Amino acid sequence: MKHLSVNHLLGINELSQEDIQLIFHMADSFNEVLNRPIKKVPTLRDVTVANLFFESSTRTKISFELAEKRLSADIVNFAANLSSLSKGESLIDTVNNILAMRVDVVVLRHPNPGAAYFLSKNVDSVIINAGDGCHEHPSQALLDSYSIQQKLGSIKNKKILIVGDIKHSRVALSNILCLQKLGAKVRVCGPSTLIPKFLTNMNVEVSFDIKDSLKWCDVANILRIQIERQNLNFFPSSREYAMLFGVNKKILDNINKDILILHPGPINRGVEVTSDVVDSNKSIILDQVSNGVAIRMAILYLLSAKMKSKY
Amino acid sequence: MSNIKKIILDHSQLNLTINRLCFEIIENHISNIENSVLVGMQPRGINLAARIHQILEKNTRKKIKNGNLDTTFFRDDFRRREDILIPKKTSIDFTLESKNIILIDDVLYTGRSVRSALDALISFGRPKSVELLVLIDRRFSRELPIQPKYIGKSIDVIENEYVVVSWEDTEPTVTLLNEQI
Structure with missing residues (x-):
């Protein structure tokens, strides 16, 4: 089976119909996992994910966080109002500092359209767009x-x-x-x-x-x-x-x-x-809401599968 | 098929072997067979599990649970392969808590799939015991300390040869191939 055609999830615009069907196929499997007595699988145990939310969010953030936890990824959470952003640090500096701590995947919500695209061009990790202004989700x-x-x-x-x-x-x-x-x-x-x-x-x-x-x-x-x-x-x-x-x-x-x-x-x-x-x-x-967790597990799984192993 | 090296079990031998495996299971489990469940490993163990399930129910006249288990998310080669691992369907709609499980696969090779299956099983409860049944045991090629309890036939095969059970045929056979098809 072929991988996703993209290395980041920046928007639906970049995805092919086959990519979307592959994500749906994986989500079916993860829905089954989520119905087990123990809903956790060890697949992403060597992956660290940073959830960077520069804008408020309840269900998207919880849904991504749950998806990451169900896949056994390590998580760091970041909320804009509690960060150095309020001290004048730029987006790229904030993210580079987090990546210096060896983060593999960034889930980004940002008020500016194109923020996820900008990051994907400037940092060396997988970017998942969790909403960028009025652009895409x-x-x-x-x-x-x-x-x-x-x-x-x-x-x-x-x-x-x-x-x-x-x-x-x-x-x-x-x-x-x-x-x-x-x-x-x-x-x-x-x-x-x-x-x-x-x-x-x-x-x-x-x-x-x-x-x-x-x-x-x-x-x-x-x-x-x-x-x-x-x-x-x-x-x-x-x-x-x-x-x-x-x-x-x-x-x-x-x-x-x-x-x-x-x-x-x-x-x-x-x-x-x-x-x-x-x-x-x-x-x-x-x-x-329930399918949201399965879809996000599928996205994390498929994008992580394209990263090189560290061993 | 030109790359067939030899037939390991023809159709009637295969039937005899499967029947013998069923009677071995009955011998060990008959005192408490209601508490025993079959779990076939995806993708190829489920056909054997279905055959065994049918024979066991017929011979014991008891309802025995049978599930299919996919181990993709528990494998140890994620991000170490060129292609992507796409799971098959898992269907275990009962708890495995305190059950005696017979884990079934058609060919045992390195033992890595069985290792991941043991991990995956625990998601459905803590079993009382797990036994492994395989139709073909490729001896001397194990990479992990895994040993089956029920063996259809043990064979010695070199690395580039492959064992295939043709479940899709009306009269399935077990063959040894020179290369993977």
Whole structure:
């Protein structure tokens, strides 16, 4: 079997369809491992991973950390607010100092788009992008597509709707790229102020009508409304957003069609989606979280397999 | 196949050998066979385990558990090979806690796969005992202190020769090949 075509996971853009299917195949095996009484395997016991989070994160960080621990890797954690960054140190100096302690893999979350790419060109270790600004969040897109494939059997020719703040969402961009590579038809829906113009060049349908879009789709991936960006007034109020673009049980009941509901979290219940949808049997939000660990184990395994042995 | 050097076990000999192995298991386990489980090693041990499972259930008229174990994540050659190690399916949907395990593979060579299987088994509980059953034991090529309890046939083979059991045939045989196919 062939290795991944890439040495780092910087974005979905660099991956081939075969790479994505290889990651999914490995994730199946790791899902089985995660169901064992003892969920740990010794595969990466000689690998050290640094989780560098220059931006806050809950589930991505925990998910990566758990994946690393399940594979027996050694871990160092770094949070920007507690580091020398506040004393004026540059990104490359911080990372070089950590690498001088012989770290093999860096999992990087950073507010600037391209930060992971920059690191991959300047340091000698494997870089995994865990979100770089508004650019990409590849592991999230992979686990979303994997969760859909797990439920529907295949993604090819499926109609996938992405709802919400597309403009600021790295999850949206990575999802669009990943779904299209796997042969899905993608549509986005949200306030016009939050839909970037470049989407039309990416062969993505754009709609401003949530009811029509839900009727069209097989799967709806509902993104978080980024309340922290609300002072920029992309839409008048959360209440108005909920009325125009919120997904609730009443709309879904009227459509009378089986639609899978995904959400990358954290959820603003009652804004982009109501509790009765989140907690319904149509929602695979918790499957996404469980699959996240398996997908990240697969990524770590496949990228580590390409590193030279130290012996 | 031009590279066949010789047939080690033809189809009827293979059947006899498998039957004998089954009776050896019954002899040792009959007093408490409900507590015994079969575990076939991926990729090639699972076929032998399935055959043995069928014969044991028929002869003892008892339900015996049978699982498949992949050892990829426990191997000692990760990052030491050119190709990537892709696992096969593990299906052990029962606990191995306090069970007497019969670990089954078709050909025993260096012993490294069995070493990784012993580690992998512990993820499913602490077994009471583990015994190793192999159809073909390639003597004098062990790299680790691993010794099977049940042996179909022991053979002496040089390094560049390969033993293959043709499970996919309707009448499987065991053959010695000059090179790997």
